[in-house]
Amino acid sequence: MSLTTSTHDTVLEAKGVSKVFMTSTHEVKALDSVSLTVMRGECLAIVGESGSGKTTFANMLLGIYPPSAGELLLDGAPLPTRRTLPLRRAIQLVQQNPLSSLNPRRTVGASLRLALDVHDIGDRPGRAGRVGALLEEVGLPSEFAQRYPSALSGGQRQRVAIARALACGPEILVLDEPTSALDVLVQARVLKLLDELRRQRTLTYVFITHDLGVVRNIADRVAVFERGKLVEQAETEEIFERPQNAYTRSLIGAIPVITDEELDLRRKVMEENGVG
Amino acid sequence: MSPLVRLLLKRLSISVIVLIGVSMLIFTIARVIPGDPARIALGPNATTEQVEQLRDKLHLNEPIYVQYGYFVRDFARGDLGVSLYTNRPVMTDIAQFLPATLELVIVAGIFMIGLGIPLGIASARYRGKTADNIIRVISLLGVSAPSFVWAVILMLLFAFFLPLFPIAGQISDTLTVPPRITGFLLVDSLITGHFAAFFSALHHIILPAFALALSGIGQAARLTRSNMVETYDKPYIEMARSYGFPARRIANRYAFRPSLIPSLTIIGLDFAAMLGNAFLVEAVYGWPGLSRYGVQVILRKDLNAIVGTVLVISATFLIVNIIVDLLIAYINPRIRLAERSGS
Amino acid sequence: MSDALLDIRDLRLAFKGYSGLTEVLHGISLKVGAGEKVALVGESGSGKSVTARIILGLLQELRSAKVSGSVFFDGQDLEKQPLKVRQGLRGTSMSMIFQDPTSSLNPVYPIDVQFIEVLRRGSTGIAEADARLRAVSLLTDVSIPEPERVLASYPFQLSGGMNQRVMIAMALANEPSLLIADEPGTALDVTVQAQTLHLMRDLVERRGTSVLFISHNLGVVREFADRVYVIYKGRLVEHGETYELFHNPRHPYTKALMAAVPRITGGGIPEIDEAMDGFHDAMIDHEAGVSR
Amino acid sequence: MRRTLYILLSNPLSAIGLFLVTTVVFAAVFADFIAPFPSHRGAVVDFSNFNQPPHWPNIFGTDLVGRDVFSRILYAYRISLMLGVVVLAIAVPIGVTVGLAAGYLGGWAEFVLMRLTDVFLSIPPLVLAMSVMGLLEPTLTNGMLAVTTMWWPWYARLVYNVTRSEAQEGYVLAAEIIGASRLHIMFREILPNCVPSIVTKMTLDLGFVILIASSLSFLGLGVQAPTPDLGSMVAEGGNYLPDSWWLTVFPSLAILIAVFGFNLLGDALRQVLGSDQ
Amino acid sequence: ETVLRLDEVAVGELDPAKASDYADSILMFNVYDTLVLPAQGAPGLVPHLAESWSADGNNHTFKLRKDVKFQSGNPLTADDVVFSLERMQALGAGLSYLFANVEKAEVVDDNTVTFVLKEPYAPFVASMLRLPIVDKKLVMENLGDGEGEMKDWGQAFLSANGAGTGAYKVTAHNPQQETVMAKNADYFLGVPGVAPDTVRVRYGLEPATVRTLIAQGEHDISSQWLPPEVLKALAQDGAQLLTESGTGGFYVKMNTTKAPFDDPECRLAVANAFDYGAAIKMIAVTDDVSQGSPATGAIPVGMLGSNPPSDALAKDMDAAKRHWDSCRYAPGDHTIEISWIAEVPLEERFALLMQANFAELGVKSEIKKLPWALFAEQVSKPENTPHISQLFVNAVTGDPDTLLYGMYDSKAAGTWQSPEYLNDTEVDELLEKGRTNSDPAARAEAYHELNKRLMAIAPTIYGYDRQSVFAASDRVKVPALSDPSKAFGLDGMGFSFRLMEMQDKN
Numbered sequence A: 001m002s003l004t005t006s007t008h009d010t011v012l013e014a015k016g017v018s019k020v021f022m023t024s025t026h027e028v029k030a031l032d033s034v035s036l037t038v039m040r041g042e043c044l045a046i047v048g049e050s051g052s053g054k055t056t057f058a059n060m061l062l063g064i065y066p067p068s069a070g071e072l073l074l075d076g077a078p079l080p081t082r083r084t085l086p087l088r089r090a091i092q093l094v095q096q097n098p099l100s101s102l103n104p105r106r107t108v109g110a111s112l113r114l115a116l117d118v119h120d121i122g123d124r125p126g127r128a129g130r131v132g133a134l135l136e137e138v139g140l141p142s143e144f145a146q147r148y149p150s151a152l153s154g155g156q157r158q159r160v161a162i163a164r165a166l167a168c169g170p171e172i173l174v175l176d177e178p179t180s181a182l183d184v185l186v187q188a189r190v191l192k193l194l195d196e197l198r199r200q201r202t203l204t205y206v207f208i209t210h211d212l213g214v215v216r217n218i219a220d221r222v223a224v225f226e227r228g229k230l231v232e233q234a235e236t237e238e239i240f241e242r243p244q245n246a247y248t249r250s251l252i253g254a255i256p257v258i259t260d261e262e263l264d265l266r267r268k269v270m271e272e273n274g275v276g
Numbered sequence B: 001m002s003p004l005v006r007l008l009l010k011r012l013s014i015s016v017i018v019l020i021g022v023s024m025l026i027f028t029i030a031r032v033i034p035g036d037p038a039r040i041a042l043g044p045n046a047t048t049e050q051v052e053q054l055r056d057k058l059h060l061n062e063p064i065y066v067q068y069g070y071f072v073r074d075f076a077r078g079d080l081g082v083s084l085y086t087n088r089p090v091m092t093d094i095a096q097f098l099p100a101t102l103e104l105v106i107v108a109g110i111f112m113i114g115l116g117i118p119l120g121i122a123s124a125r126y127r128g129k130t131a132d133n134i135i136r137v138i139s140l141l142g143v144s145a146p147s148f149v150w151a152v153i154l155m156l157l158f159a160f161f162l163p164l165f166p167i168a169g170q171i172s173d174t175l176t177v178p179p180r181i182t183g184f185l186l187v188d189s190l191i192t193g194h195f196a197a198f199f200s201a202l203h204h205i206i207l208p209a210f211a212l213a214l215s216g217i218g219q220a221a222r223l224t225r226s227n228m229v230e231t232y233d234k235p236y237i238e239m240a241r242s243y244g245f246p247a248r249r250i251a252n253r254y255a256f257r258p259s260l261i262p263s264l265t266i267i268g269l270d271f272a273a274m275l276g277n278a279f280l281v282e283a284v285y286g287w288p289g290l291s292r293y294g295v296q297v298i299l300r301k302d303l304n305a306i307v308g309t310v311l312v313i314s315a316t317f318l319i320v321n322i323i324v325d326l327l328i329a330y331i332n333p334r335i336r337l338a339e340r341s342g343s
Numbered sequence C: 001m002s003d004a005l006l007d008i009r010d011l012r013l014a015f016k017g018y019s020g021l022t023e024v025l026h027g028i029s030l031k032v033g034a035g036e037k038v039a040l041v042g043e044s045g046s047g048k049s050v051t052a053r054i055i056l057g058l059l060q061e062l063r064s065a066k067v068s069g070s071v072f073f074d075g076q077d078l079e080k081q082p083l084k085v086r087q088g089l090r091g092t093s094m095s096m097i098f099q100d101p102t103s104s105l106n107p108v109y110p111i112d113v114q115f116i117e118v119l120r121r122g123s124t125g126i127a128e129a130d131a132r133l134r135a136v137s138l139l140t141d142v143s144i145p146e147p148e149r150v151l152a153s154y155p156f157q158l159s160g161g162m163n164q165r166v167m168i169a170m171a172l173a174n175e176p177s178l179l180i181a182d183e184p185g186t187a188l189d190v191t192v193q194a195q196t197l198h199l200m201r202d203l204v205e206r207r208g209t210s211v212l213f214i215s216h217n218l219g220v221v222r223e224f225a226d227r228v229y230v231i232y233k234g235r236l237v238e239h240g241e242t243y244e245l246f247h248n249p250r251h252p253y254t255k256a257l258m259a260a261v262p263r264i265t266g267g268g269i270p271e272i273d274e275a276m277d278g279f280h281d282a283m284i285d286h287e288a289g290v291s292r
Numbered sequence D: 001m002r003r004t005l006y007i008l009l010s011n012p013l014s015a016i017g018l019f020l021v022t023t024v025v026f027a028a029v030f031a032d033f034i035a036p037f038p039s040h041r042g043a044v045v046d047f048s049n050f051n052q053p054p055h056w057p058n059i060f061g062t063d064l065v066g067r068d069v070f071s072r073i074l075y076a077y078r079i080s081l082m083l084g085v086v087v088l089a090i091a092v093p094i095g096v097t098v099g100l101a102a103g104y105l106g107g108w109a110e111f112v113l114m115r116l117t118d119v120f121l122s123i124p125p126l127v128l129a130m131s132v133m134g135l136l137e138p139t140l141t142n143g144m145l146a147v148t149t150m151w152w153p154w155y156a157r158l159v160y161n162v163t164r165s166e167a168q169e170g171y172v173l174a175a176e177i178i179g180a181s182r183l184h185i186m187f188r189e190i191l192p193n194c195v196p197s198i199v200t201k202m203t204l205d206l207g208f209v210i211l212i213a214s215s216l217s218f219l220g221l222g223v224q225a226p227t228p229d230l231g232s233m234v235a236e237g238g239n240y241l242p243d244s245w246w247l248t249v250f251p252s253l254a255i256l257i258a259v260f261g262f263n264l265l266g267d268a269l270r271q272v273l274g275s276d277q
Numbered sequence E: 001e002t003v004l005r006l007d008e009v010a011v012g013e014l015d016p017a018k019a020s021d022y023a024d025s026i027l028m029f030n031v032y033d034t035l036v037l038p039a040q041g042a043p044g045l046v047p048h049l050a051e052s053w054s055a056d057g058n059n060h061t062f063k064l065r066k067d068v069k070f071q072s073g074n075p076l077t078a079d080d081v082v083f084s085l086e087r088m089q090a091l092g093a094g095l096s097y098l099f100a101n102v103e104k105a106e107v108v109d110d111n112t113v114t115f116v117l118k119e120p121y122a123p124f125v126a127s128m129l130r131l132p133i134v135d136k137k138l139v140m141e142n143l144g145d146g147e148g149e150m151k152d153w154g155q156a157f158l159s160a161n162g163a164g165t166g167a168y169k170v171t172a173h174n175p176q177q178e179t180v181m182a183k184n185a186d187y188f189l190g191v192p193g194v195a196p197d198t199v200r201v202r203y204g205l206e207p208a209t210v211r212t213l214i215a216q217g218e219h220d221i222s223s224q225w226l227p228p229e230v231l232k233a234l235a236q237d238g239a240q241l242l243t244e245s246g247t248g249g250f251y252v253k254m255n256t257t258k259a260p261f262d263d264p265e266c267r268l269a270v271a272n273a274f275d276y277g278a279a280i281k282m283i284a285v286t287d288d289v290s291q292g293s294p295a296t297g298a299i300p301v302g303m304l305g306s307n308p309p310s311d312a313l314a315k316d317m318d319a320a321k322r323h324w325d326s327c328r329y330a331p332g333d334h335t336i337e338i339s340w341i342a343e344v345p346l347e348e349r350f351a352l353l354m355q356a357n358f359a360e361l362g363v364k365s366e367i368k369k370l371p372w373a374l375f376a377e378q379v380s381k382p383e384n385t386p387h388i389s390q391l392f393v394n395a396v397t398g399d400p401d402t403l404l405y406g407m408y409d410s411k412a413a414g415t416w417q418s419p420e421y422l423n424d425t426e427v428d429e430l431l432e433k434g435r436t437n438s439d440p441a442a443r444a445e446a447y448h449e450l451n452k453r454l455m456a457i458a459p460t461i462y463g464y465d466r467q468s469v470f471a472a473s474d475r476v477k478v479p480a481l482s483d484p485s486k487a488f489g490l491d492g493m494g495f496s497f498r499l500m501e502m503q504d505k506n
């Protein structure tokens, strides 16, 4: 199922991107000259220890703040921090926390509608119908448009967040730990949905997560961050079967698993890594 | 430079800007209040030439920005001008009346914090119980009337019908007033060891200070309660409970300090608002304070005195707020240790 | 019976709200033997954390919570004990690692203040310096690189993972006989998580501590627990030895749960049918008849 | 709505609050029918029955020119409520807009707007109100305007604080990423989340506006005789303490009851709307 | 030692050249002396600092006593008198307008001084009651900053210190809080032992406070501004009531330049509609004591030119209606603006009374409360002056000229006293006659005529003749305010502390 990169062109590129945060006490180098490419239509997973700069990278992709050094390119053209509407439309985000990412005082419908209104998608009367269609697309009944986020479960909220990101018809979807707050059953449903959507709409995903099990099953390629640096980047198979970097190996070696086959795989990696 | 010092400097510079804004605003306002200050000052029988002379002397015939220039020049020399109403330097008047008001407001502030916060803590600790309900109703009643209504009600109850407290003034008439050192009667009488005067002053200040403080007490209790209740729902309180710390300790140590942070800002504002409200109470209790002077000078369009009084009150307000901010910063490590700023 | 350190019988819980009572637990009975590591797994919101909080007696004080059933600890019915006794157990004989690391530490006190206070619960009158030394060694145990710096920090200055490790160290500090660990690894990387599991296992072996381990990370459960209870919407649906349960899940919910875990060997995202057939089936106990 | 009502009525304190507020509003609206002496709202003098303690039919006594205090209190409620409503209707939108803009836009807008707010907040309210009156004729309308001038900064500050914390929420970021305009984010996304705090403060404030307005009328600004006004009644009656206590005590209690009612209601609303500042 | 405590509503102005109101007068009469004093219990003036005086055309010469020393120890000389007048004229504040007609004062010798008037002015000697003599030497030593030779004329110094010959010395003065005075042992007339040793005048006490303090024996004499109800309550509690008979009245002034009051018939109509009886009832304190007595015309009873008490004015609705019928405006044409001074709550009640009375004529009115300063400003232009202003006016020297000239002379319009803007040649002529004719009988005649004319054209509703009522504790006896035979015909003079007697009860 994984798509080979050769048939796809580069859609997004980071060239030596760094980010330094200045706090009153010290400087935090959150990202240290990271260069990576994202191919059109692929799912690139970003994994790494906590605090390694994954969210920072995502935020810069979305223009929330500018890189301290380096540059970002979209389709080969520089990606400014101040986004025009079409650029905004092109890259969308699904946030980590599904509760806070939805306005508690606005109905689900209103939140979805916003994207349509801002980007002037469809004609005004048609938009209500589109909202319903979007909800159905993420597997929710269209009546949910009338509901407030507080009346939804975590998984349902996350689906609404996905629907909203999809509403403007983006090319690239940045997903920052979209399932970490969900239990495995719900997580499986959301992942399935994401996978299907990607196929249907030929989307490009930048998928940030801690869960290597998830990575294994959804990503085409994996980028591993450690302390602000990109330490390894390879196709998913490669990462799991033949991890090159020591940190990557230790990650894979420590994944808690539930089946014997998985145990075998893990053991293999651990042995290569020299961990007992 | 420690973050606290940095914060202090930042707040101070902002306050200076605000104070400049206040001075411009009040300067303009004082000059658009109808009524010719010169005419009012000279009395109804003054001739037009006399009025014109005084207007010239006060630069009233010049454009307002020029007048402001004169004001700034004099202010830089520590001169606020002469009050047309008392014929004394405004500084002298303020020095005379500010301490009485501050004394009243500070005692009221002590009531507010000393009673309001413990009541709020108790209320939160026993939330849902009878004690909580009683405290809630009391504090709600406290905030349900302005200080002057409380002043009148308290006076009626505790000075007229039940003569426990004197009804007016700062000190009993029969006592000699201690020499003026700080201007704060309570302090001066203590310094000079004049205990009769001290107790008399204390006796006199209780009722007005309490009237002034009542809504503040209610407000402080309510705020403390609601913030504490919110804090009680925080996981770290549950965690403290899971370690079996006694309820008292949890209330006073674990829950109180975090809940104080949001309360403090409002309590600070309230405290400062008392400065403005004091005049109503001062009027009822014949308290020789600044707020009353302020109202008098406004009615008489005593330009210099208006500007001076307002500046002093604003400055006090700002100082109180700076103190509160520093306190918050001190309690809240987040502000003390790192002010987050994006690059 | 008496060998179970913790014995929960027919625990029920309901919350009073504006819309009336909402039942959350519908009669949970579970046991944790001395020195045993028992896991409680299940969907989010199924009642795992509330069960833990009831054991510590934290929920009972909530006016909106209606609790019934009994909790035996060391043969004593806790519900019948005076508050003082219950409070005395907390932090000494039982302690808990809370689910949300950052918000479970007091934001206005540095770690050392909080840590020392916890240590004093265990050994009253311990000198400040000794307590500090002990805290340092405990933090080192949970792989914290600069324990001194961490002690001097406020929670907001530490990462979620660090805070979680601090909490784990605190919970282990007084070597309780019952440790309740509510999702102790959520904020940790897999490597650090493995380290903390190792630490808990060590405590169990050394001190005979019992652990009630709550998680929805089935991989971790499988590696750590001796026995597993599966909970679904306030009811236990399956129970058994870890190996048994993972190799032969029998309840439809357990099966679905197992199937939903993405495997690192690949195979795509598992298919989950939307209909939750049989999730409400009666409980399946792999040990029925086996007396413990 | 029915749920709200149900919740209000199920708690005795909020039920009392609702009852008091309803009573006060009812009294104000139907004063013409309830007041035993409707004409006493105006310039009636009756020197055969002046300065009398409570007696039938003047249950709250009579004032210094012989008017029924009870009737006047009923009519005073009318003025007070109107004043409160009008002042808030002007002050709140101004304050809210300033607060939203400062809190959300940050930077220079924040600096300028909040310093401006600080300037207004740090001038004693009465001075501020008087200065406005200084530019205008002393009438009821202008009195309202004056009170409004001193009132908006409080809302600016409140909304500013709420906005600042709301702006950190994910939904704001989400709207930004979608590309929503700043106006949309301020007024459609953030504002609804400030509403509970605002509504609560408004109920609490309604009482205080009444009080401040009366302090103004003491200074000759605002409501003019013979229109009854609670604050002036208290202030003027205060001169005749303790002998003619009814002149102050009843209007004081009237203020207390009305404001207490609004506060109870505000508290209850705060719970229902789920906003504890 | 005995302490007398009293209070005044206003701020105490200590500078004698700026003294204008009652509180200032009390300070002035005790700290300073004047050349003459009003006779007690009778009209006329008696010598004081001046032993004798004589008039020669426009020149008035006063012979000073030789034994008078200022509180500073400096002897009083003619130089001081001249200085006091010049200072008064230079500052132009307070009651200096009384001396606008004085060309100059000249030192004849150390003890003789001559005032040269520009025009004949019959009640000139009475106006000496308002020329307190200040200590020139002391003032010159304490000149403050200012331009010109006289710098600030000692204003800064005199606003905080006394420089007089008076029976009491200022020991502390805070214009808004209190003034404390002590006996001057070296007073040239001597101060009796029973007079209070110390006097404390407090400012701005609330009526309720004064009421309670007196009842509790912590206060001695109230101001005259206590509302009648409070006085009544105090009297019932056993306080004594002191009175000072009026040299003035309560005047309801109509703006004669504004319709409908530019028509005398309309003015007469409302003057007749005014319920004089209710007004008297309103100000009654006890059966015997009242804050006023029925007015008989423009001049208070007992003053030169007044009508007898039997001519008391009364409400007459028929007459009122008749007058309005002959007025060129219909009752509904205008809304009458009735102002009242915010500092005088009693006036609100009169405003209400008028509103009710006028309504009987079908006249609509609206009430407007004005703080004093705003009022004083507004009345300087006829178009800003309300239809109706309420004022208490008195003769500052006891002579009708000082009462009426300022109110009704067309040249005096535009001050707080004259919101009528009356412009009537006959009135002007009579006023001129009254002030220039030196023959008392002719003056009396002129004022009678004036009184009649003022009744006929009714620029004012003459509410009542004012009488000041003070509540006092029984610690103090004030013959000048309780015994008519000891009373002075001048406001504030009754508060000569040296004539008071403290009953020491401890």
Ligand SMILES: Nc1ncnc2c1ncn2[C@@H]1O[C@H](COP(=O)(O)OP(=O)(O)OP(=O)(O)O)[C@@H](O)[C@H]1O
Binding pocket: A021, A022, A023, A028, A029, A030, A048, A049, A050, A051, A052, A053, A054, A055, A056, A057, B340, B341, B342
């Ligand atoms: N606004 C900021 N100011 C200062 N430091 C920041 C800021 N945002 C992030 N950082 C720091 O930058 C580093 C990278 O943070 P980031 O959130 O990108 O990590 P992450 O890889 O997303 O971690 P996690 O997996 O825990 O979400 C961290 O050390 C963090 O403390």
Ligand SMILES: Nc1ncnc2c1ncn2[C@@H]1O[C@H](COP(=O)(O)OP(=O)(O)OP(=O)(O)O)[C@@H](O)[C@H]1O
Binding pocket: C015, C024, C043, C044, C045, C046, C047, C048, C049, C050, C051, C064, C099, C216
């Ligand atoms: N204080 C409370 N008031 C009302 N309902 C509550 C309260 N605490 C918990 N609940 C409800 O009880 C149910 C069980 O909550 P609990 O926290 O035990 O879930 P959980 O199994 O720990 O889930 P998760 O895996 O997400 O932590 C949930 O539906 C929750 O909404």
Ligand SMILES: [Mg+2]
Binding pocket: A054, A055, A056
């Ligand atoms: Mg992140």
Ligand SMILES: [Mg+2]
Binding pocket: C048, C049, C050, C099, C182
């Ligand atoms: Mg949980």
